[in-house]
Amino acid sequence: MxxxxxxxxxxxxxDGEAPARVxxxxxxxxxxxxxxxxxxxRSRRWRARxxxxxxxxxxxxxxxxxxxxxxxxxxxxxxxRLRVTVPAIADQRTLRPA
Numbered sequence: 077m078x079x080x081x082x083x084x085x086x087x088x089x090x091d092g093e094a095p096a097r098v099x100x101x102x103x104x105x106x107x108x109x110x111x112x113x114x115x116x117x118r119s120r121r122w123r124a125r126x127x128x129x130x131x132x133x134x135x136x137x138x139x140x141x142x143x144x145x146x147x148x149x150x151x152x153x154x155x156x157r158l159r160v161t162v163p164a165i166a167d168q169r170t171l172r173p174a
Contacts, residue, residue: 078161078162079159079160079161079162080159080160080162081157081158081159081160082102082157082158082160083102083103083155083156083157083158084100084101084102084155084156084157084158085100085101085102085103085104085106085107085153085154085155085156086098086099086100086101086107086152086153086154086156087099087101087107087110087111087114087151087152087153088150088151088152088153088154089111089114089115089150089151089152090148090149090150090151091118091145091148091149092145092147092148092149093148096150097114104131104153104155105129107153108129108131108134108153109129111134111138111151111153112129112134112137114151115134115137115138115141115151116137118141119137119141138151
């Protein structure tokens with residue numbers, strides 16, 4: 077077996093009223109986009125979205141949302157490097173000519 081590493085990003089989002097929402101994404105852009113959608117979905121003031129997601133702007137909106145009830149509201153975007161096994165599909169010694 078050989079090993080490789082892949083990047084993954086998790087988004088944790090909760091408000092104390094329902095179970096926390098946890099999502100897993102293959103890129104940072106996807107993770108920040110998801111957080112942006114979650115925060116905007118909880119606010120009537122921030123429904124409109126820009127074309128591209130800006131990590132700083134999303135962080136600012138998420139913090140504003142959290143500060144309204146800091147004892148119950150929380151969010152987090154975390155990067156991860158996951159070690160995965162990659163099975164050897166074919167060994168050079170066992171290949172047969174076509």
